[in-house]
Amino acid sequence: MYPAREKVPLTWPIGGFLTHEKAEEGFMRLLEHEGVDETWTWDQTMRKIITQPLYKALDTLAEKKAAFEKFQRNIIQDRRAAKESRMARLKPVFVKMFASVPIKPYHTIKTADPLFANDRHWREAQPDERRLILDEYTGELRHREEAADRAKRQRNIQLLGELIRSLDITVSTRWRAAHDMIVSAPTFKEDPGLQQIETIDILGVYDDYARQLEREHDDESRRLRTENARKARKAREGFKALLAEMVASGELTRSSKWTDSVKKLKEEPAYQALLGMPGSSPLDLWMDAADDLAEETERAAEKIQKGLTGKEMTVETTLDEYEQWIKDAHMDTQFDPKLRKDVYDLVHQRLAQAAADEARRAERKRRHRIDDLRYALRKVPKIDLEMSYEEAEPLMKDLQEWKDITEEEDRQTAFAKFVKRQKEKLREAEPSEVGSARSPDRGARDERRNGRDRDHERERDREERRESGSRRDSHRERDRARDDDRHRDRYRDEYRDDHRRDDHRRREDRDRERDRDRDRENERDKNDSDRKNDRGDRERKHHSELEELRDAKRPRKDTVSLRGKDDVEEGEI
Structure with missing residues (x-):
């Protein structure tokens, strides 16, 4: 409350207020006399004091309102000061009271009021003051407990970290295995503090470790990879130097085979040193060297062909003639003798x-023309099998x-094949005629036997054609075997050393080689298809020929008793 002052009369003083401070003091005395406190409003106060004489102590309304606000601030400050003084006096007493009960960190004012209801110091304090002092005390208790828990947890984590590092835990x-190793360790079992540690804390320490x-494992792996890459690079450089020596000595050329070179290289x-290393293998480097030689030869051949105009x-x-052409074109100094x-x-x-390809194509066409003539002769009715070539020529x-x-030789060959084949068919047909006259069962057996003989004959023809084809294709098979031996295993790892600047060029070369292989495969498939078609045509012609022969035999079986064997109808063979 506002402090006691010298009595100021509620009436207007004689002679008025000499100073503004006196007038303000008189106005505040009026407010105190009317019981104005900090909860009053200005309108409420005006209605209460406007009829009092001291209301006019201050001249203006603003001065009166300012004095009113100052009066309320003074009341608030006095009460705050009294509250602080009282709390400073009661706080030590309350702390001793709280410690004697004792008060726990989780206790509230509802718990403390019944405990201290009879204490005069407790009753002296205001309810909010009691709550404030109790909250400060319990907050301090909680802070102490949290600090103790943090220290204990930090200690357990430190001990746990040392324990984990002493166990056989790897990357x-x-x-789950690490947790079992930790909780079963003697150090963990003997320490009560470690046994109280949370599983999440154990997981955190393990995760950090x-x-x-x-x-550490990544650093070691990176170091080993770098070391292995360095060793592999040095091994490749050494093997490239060895290949360069072989190229210089002539042991490695563009037509060399890996199977021949590896016999010399495997003891080097x-x-x-290069075996088992990452990156390019010895075969890859050898093929690169062979490809480089082949490309060098290709480029040199293009330049020489362009320079040899008119040749x-x-x-x-011959080689001597070729060398003379190069000398005449003044290109002998541009290329060394080995490259030439x-x-x-x-x-x-x-x-x-x-x-060779042209000769094979010509031979194939010649065989087809001979076969066409041989098949065409079957439709000539006046040809007798006993005729000579000169007699049948017209x-x-x-x-x-x-x-x-x-x-003329091809014509004679076609005629000879025709006569031979027709005589074989006659020999095959005669036993079946006799068998059919004797017994139907015997005739069926003979027919099956003749069918098997014909199958054997067709198989023999196929074998002859395959043998002929194999002889014709022997040169091509040798070339294909050489190309397959040289270009097999062309698939390589995409990984290449950073210092191999010609990687793109080699990929293009591999693509060209694959295109060449694909073209060769297509050519082989086409040739096989042609051979299958030719075989099918011959088999169809042979089948039709057998059908005609059977048709020719049927009427002769019916009239065998009416005419002799020598009475052959016109058109029969």
């Missing part, structure tokens, strides 16, 4: 291959198939 150890192990230390190399061209020899071998090999010369053949 591959799983959490596991991350440390993973970082450079080859042994065209054939299969009969490789270029000659490359061009000569291509020309020989082209000539009967055949009007055939288109005869005109398509230009070589």
